Amino acid sequence: MRLPEDELAALKSASLLRHISDADSSLTNFSSNDYLGLSQHPEIKQAYQEAIEKYGAGSTASRLICGTMEPHRNLEETIATAKGTEAALSFATGYATSVGVITSILGKGDVVILDKLCHASLIDGARMSGATLRVFPHNHIEKLESLLQSATTKADANSRILVITESIFSMDGDAAPLVEISRLSKQYGCLLLVDEAHALGLIGPTGMGLAEELGIQDQIDFHMGTLGKAAGVAGGYLATSRVWAELMINRARSFIYSTAPPPAQAAAAAQALRIIQSEQGQRLRMQLWKNIDTFRAASDMTSHCQSAIIPWMVGDSERALKLSSQLREQGFLVPAIRYPTVPRQTARLRITMSSCHDTESIEALASCLR
Numbered sequence: 001m002r003l004p005e006d007e008l009a010a011l012k013s014a015s016l017l018r019h020i021s022d023a024d025s026s027l028t029n030f031s032s033n034d035y036l037g038l039s040q041h042p043e044i045k046q047a048y049q050e051a052i053e054k055y056g057a058g059s060t061a062s063r064l065i066c067g068t069m070e071p072h073r074n075l076e077e078t079i080a081t082a083k084g085t086e087a088a089l090s091f092a093t094g095y096a097t098s099v100g101v102i103t104s105i106l107g108k109g110d111v112v113i114l115d116k117l118c119h120a121s122l123i124d125g126a127r128m129s130g131a132t133l134r135v136f137p138h139n140h141i142e143k144l145e146s147l148l149q150s151a152t153t154k155a156d157a158n159s160r161i162l163v164i165t166e167s168i169f170s171m172d173g174d175a176a177p178l179v180e181i182s183r184l185s186k187q188y189g190c191l192l193l194v195d196e197a198h199a200l201g202l203i204g205p206t207g208m209g210l211a212e213e214l215g216i217q218d219q220i221d222f223h224m225g226t227l228g229k230a231a232g233v234a235g236g237y238l239a240t241s242r243v244w245a246e247l248m249i250n251r252a253r254s255f256i257y258s259t260a261p262p263p264a265q266a267a268a269a270a271q272a273l274r275i276i277q278s279e280q281g282q283r284l285r286m287q288l289w290k291n292i293d294t295f296r297a298a299s300d301m302t303s304h305c306q307s308a309i310i311p312w313m314v315g316d317s318e319r320a321l322k323l324s325s326q327l328r329e330q331g332f333l334v335p336a337i338r339y340p341t342v343p344r345q346t347a348r349l350r351i352t353m354s355s356c357h358d359t360e361s362i363e364a365l366a367s368c369l370r
Contacts, residue, residue: 016339031335031350033228035354037354047271057264060259075266088237089255091254114135171309174307191221208277223238227272295353
C-alpha cells in the first residue's frame with residue numbers, strides 16, 4: 001500500500017508540494033480574482049447584513065427540500081435578465097456548477113469536446129458524465145472542426161454533442177475565438193457551453209462577458225460563470241433556456257443534494273451584478289483596464305492583454321517558487337502556478353490586476369519583475 005508520506009515526499013522533490021498559509025494583509029495582493037474590488041463594496045456588505053437579519057445565516061437545506069427563498073429567486077432572475085436567457089440556476093460554487101451542469105446534459109453515448117486548457121472543474125464534469133471525451137489543442141479551430149465532423153458522422157439520432165470552452169482562460173488570460181466556436185457549433189448542430197468566470201464584470205457593455213462584447217449571447221446554449229471573482233461574493237450560475245434549467249433541477253446532483261447557498265450570499269451576489277451593470281461598474285472597468293495598461297508599460301510587455309490575468313512565464317517549478325518567494329519579501333503576493341494546474345514545464349507567476357491597485361504599487365511590482 002502506498003504511504004501518504006511517500007507521495008508528499010515525491011511532490012516536494014518535484015517542487016509541486018502545496019501548503020495552506022495564513023493570509024497576510026501586509027502584502028500587496030496581486031493574486032486575487034476580485035478584479036473590481038467588489039468584495040469590500042459597502043453596498044454589497046449592506047445587502048449581506050440586511051439579508052442575514054431578515055433570513056438568518058443559512059438556508060438550512062436544499063431548495064428541493066425547503067423551497068426557494070426570495071433572494072435565490074431574485075438572484076436567478078437578475079442573472080437571466082443580464083444574460084438574455086429565459087432562466088438561470090444558482091449553485092453553491094463554480095465547481096459544483098461545472099460538475100452538476102455537464103453531468104445533467106451528457107451521459108453514455110454522448111460526446112463532449114473541450115479546449116485543452118479548460119478549467120479542472122469542466123474536465124472533471126466531462127469525465128464524470130460518462131460521455132466520450134475529445135480534446136482540441138488550445139483555441140485550435142481547425143482541430144475543433146475535425147472533431148465535430150467525426151463526432152456528428154458517428155452520432156445517432158439521440159446523441160448529444162457538447163462543445164465546452166472558457167471565454168477568458170484562467171491561467172493564460174487569453175480569449176477564446178468565440179465567434180468561430182459558436183459558428184461551428186451551430187453548423188454541426190451541437191450544443192455550446194461557455195464558462196465566463198473570468199470575463200464577467202470585465203468585458204462587455206454591461207460587464208456580462210465576452211459573449212456580450214461580441215453580440216452572440218443568443219447563440220450560446222449554456223452561459224456558465226462564478227460570482228466569487230469580479231462579483232466579489234461566492235457561488236456559481238447557469239443561464240439557459242427554461243427547459244434546460246428544469247432538467248438541471250431534476251438531474252444536477254450538486255444542486256439536488258447540496259444545501260442551498262445562504263440567502264444572504266444570494267442577496268449580496270444580486271447586488272454585485274447590479275453594480276457591475278451600472279455606470280459605477282463601467283467606471284471600475286475603465287480603471288481596471290487603465291491599471292492593466294500601466295503594468296504593461298512599466299514591465300516592458302510587448303504583447304496585448306486580453307484580461308486582468310497576466311501570466312509571467314518561468315518554466316521550471318522550483319524557479320517559479322523562488323521568484324514568488326522573492327516577491328513576497330518585497331511585499332507582493334504573486335503565486336507560483338505549477339503542474340498539474342498548468343502543463344509541465346510551463347510554471348508561471350500568475351499576476352492579476354484589480355481596479356483597486358494604485359499606480360505606485362503596480363510600477364513597483366513591474367520594477368521587481370524587470
